Amino acid sequence: MTPTLCETCRWMREVITPKESRFLLCQLSITNPDYPKYPPQPVVRCEGYERRGESHADDA
Template identity: 45%
Template structure:
């Protein structure tokens, strides 16, 4: 699997797999905020909208 940097630990990340089998990291914040990229350049090292994933209990 490709490392996507900070996104790999963020609750806003959704992994999208193309019909050809490539995997992309989509930021769901981009669906709500038109000024935020849905597919930011990888790897993301810093992000002001980073939110850690909730670990299952």
């Protein structure tokens, strides 16, 4: 499978349905209507991409 930027993006939240389908929710969509809630995968280029776990104090 082609790697998607969303996998390593701090805005992504994984959603698993009761039938165990997996969706990647883009949390940037909450504040920015330019981003779809469930971007078509894979995402290979994204202006909003921010790598997870780097230098942001509010990272989980």
